[in-house]
Amino acid sequence: MEKIIDENKQGNSLVLEQNTENKRKLYIESYGCQMNFSDSEIVASILAKEGFNTTQQMEEADLVLVNTCSIRDKAEQTVRKRLEKFNAVKKINPGMKVGVLGCMAERLKSKFLEEEKIVDMVVGPDAYKDLPNLVQEIDEGRNAVNVILSKEETYGDIAPVRLNSNGVTAFVSITRGCDNMCTFCVVPFTRGRERSRDPQSIIEEVNDLWNKGFKEITLLGQNVDSYLWYGGGLKKDFEKASEMQKATATDFAGLLSLVAEAQPKMRIRFSTSNPQDMTEDVLHVMAKYENICKYIHLPVQSGSDRILKEMNRLHTREEYFGLIDKIREIIPDCAVSQDMITGFPTETEEDHQDTLSLMEYVKYDFGFMFAYSERPGTMAARKMEDDIPDDVKKRRLQEIVNLQQEHSLYRTQQHLGKTEEVLIEKASKKSDEHWSGRNTQNTVVVFPKGDYKVGDFVDVKITDCTSATLIGEAVGYSKNN
DSSP states (O other): OEEOOSSOOOOSEEOOOOOTTOOEEEEEEEOSSHHHHHHHHHHHHHHHTTTEEEOSOGGGOSEEEEEEOOSSHHHHHHHHHHHHHHHHHHHHSTTOEEEEEEHHHHHHTTHHHHHOTTOOEEEOTTOGGGHHHHHHHHHTTOOEEEOOOOSSOOOTTSOOOOTTOOSSEEEEEOEEOOOOOOTTOOHHHHHOSOEEOOHHHHHHHHHHHHHTTOOEEEEEOTTGGGOEESSSSBGGGGGGSOHHHHHTOEEHHHHHHHHHHHOTTSEEEEEOOOTTTOOHHHHHHHHHOTTBOSEEEOOOBOSOHHHHHHTTOSOOHHHHHHHHHHHHHHSTTOEEEEEEEESOTTOOHHHHHHHHHHHHHHOOSEEEEEEOOOOTTSHHHHHOOOOSOHHHHHHHHHHHHHHHHHHHHHHHHTTTTOEEEEEEEEEOSSOTTEEEEEOTTOOEEEEEOTTOOTTOEEEEEEEEEOSSEEEEEEEEEOTTO
16 A cells, blocks of 8 residues: 555554553554544443553553454455564463454454464454453453444444544544445455444534544544434335434434534544545535535545446446536535555556546545455455456556655645644654644644644644645644634
């Protein structure tokens, strides 16, 4: 994966505020999407009630958990290498137990126990409420597995513990699962069908975060545009709902409005969107409320209609262009980022050129780019030969990355000379004398610290840029501070 951003990376070890009554120590590492990081906060909350404090020192942990990703083979290999490290530590601390969470656990299930002898516990994304029982099982010397996918679980009744928090930004999960069945993707098999969380519980969590001093939230889901609350149940069953349920249902545009109005000074972001499900209503809501950030992550995956059809992406190139045009019309200053897969089975040079030309049309602010990686169990793995040579994949990927870097620089240059509101999140990783934050378009901004502090909204005049970062000078507190 190539990530065109240089000041906004998350660490993978997470630390929980300590409870002096808890005697056992928990170490968690998270990999993959933002949803995994959010899930780790759920896990920490559940285990805090079972007597665990988290620690940054794996060597002193009683329980080590790794929250895994299966979206790419490289992500799974990273986890297996980490398990080798865990094994070395376990030889020094033989009482330490090791558990695997998340999508890789769901995909491999009990097979994980056979392949990785160090693993004591395997827990899928919908089974975290069963952790107290599973921990008891491994405490008694038995391996423990629960990978049952739920049709209802959203963890809406659990208050996440904010891990490794800067006290400024937080994730709020609103949906789980995905119904889209893209041929390359394991998510429907590892996270189940789409179901949405009660909007009232979402608002309560947002209000609680504001009261604790948080300034920005990101609403999370595999496909946030599919959010639909009609009293509970799977999205696919909505047609069976009563007329009253249908009349009072809340969709994503409605949820965005509710959240924006609940906390008018709280910045709101969301991720991830699907082009086939994003409605114009969402764009109008974004334009209406100043506290909804002007940024959309809009994965396209390919610029070729033929490849999009092979991927079972239910939008065409022209439909995607139409959505981009609507975004530019309704929210002229909106930033857009992409996910792109190159080297999908049967992809030709013409298909690849279609992808490059789509990128030229959109000129994304930044992107996440990958060479195709066959995932066991997906339709592509079952029905299509992975027939693009690695050297061709690498060359095409590099061409995509190079073009994105050009476009990223073009986009950051558009900010030069402007004064923009920035929420300070942390010290710059390159200089202790500078703050790092983001503007509404999700672009990282770096500027001298002065007398400002983390959590301040500051107006910054942009004086320079790279392809990934804006550089400026603070001119004062913003009106929202």
